[in-house]
Amino acid sequence: MDCFDRTVLGVGFRGDGEFRKATHKEAYERWRAMLRRCYDKKFQEKNKSYIGCVVCDEWHNFQVFAKWYYKNKIDGFDLDKDIKAGGRGKIYSPETCTFVTRRENVSASIKGGCRTYYLIDPSGEPVTVFNLNKFAKSRGLCRKHLNKVANGNRKSHKGWTKQQINSGE
Numbered sequence: 001m002d003c004f005d006r007t008v009l010g011v012g013f014r015g016d017g018e019f020r021k022a023t024h025k026e027a028y029e030r031w032r033a034m035l036r037r038c039y040d041k042k043f044q045e046k047n048k049s050y051i052g053c054v055v056c057d058e059w060h061n062f063q064v065f066a067k068w069y070y071k072n073k074i075d076g077f078d079l080d081k082d083i084k085a086g087g088r089g090k091i092y093s094p095e096t097c098t099f100v101t102r103r104e105n106v107s108a109s110i111k112g113g114c115r116t117y118y119l120i121d122p123s124g125e126p127v128t129v130f131n132l133n134k135f136a137k138s139r140g141l142c143r144k145h146l147n148k149v150a151n152g153n154r155k156s157h158k159g160w161t162k163q164q165i166n167s168g169e
Contacts (some may be wrong), residue, residue: 122159
């Protein structure tokens with residue numbers, strides 16, 4: 001088998017170099033999990049926040065990823081693409097990734113309330129909100145009620161309403 005055959009989810013390849021699956025299991029598993037989040041449709045059906053995510057071309061080569069991984073990893077920390085991008089990360093790359101604690105990783109994820117919401121403020125102005133938890137807290141609003149507004153399960157909360165977005169845009 002050629003070391004440049006894209007045998008991992010149709011995009012990833014082993015590459016030519018010192019790093020091997022058998023001898024660098026930790027880096028390989030992180031690499032494979034990253035590719036899975038971006039290119040495995042079944043995984044994305046259950047984890048919709050990864051739809052549209054990609055891995056930079058250079059990291060399709062396990063050798064390149066492993067070299068970066070061992071240079072930057074922090075034991076016990078998670079690989080994260082969101083923190084550097086303000087929670088809106090869609091690209092795994094050397095420029096966008098870092099290692100963070102599990103707590104930091106979760107707070108920057110959908111589970112931490114980090115997705116985009118479109119609301120109308122009490123004065124009628126449209127507002128794009130990212131990270132509903134922080135947004136609500138900073139304005140003295142109830143996150144739970146604002147979430148219901150954003151998801152269409154409540155008409156308003158303290159004058160805030162849901163912005164209607166055309167799906168064709």
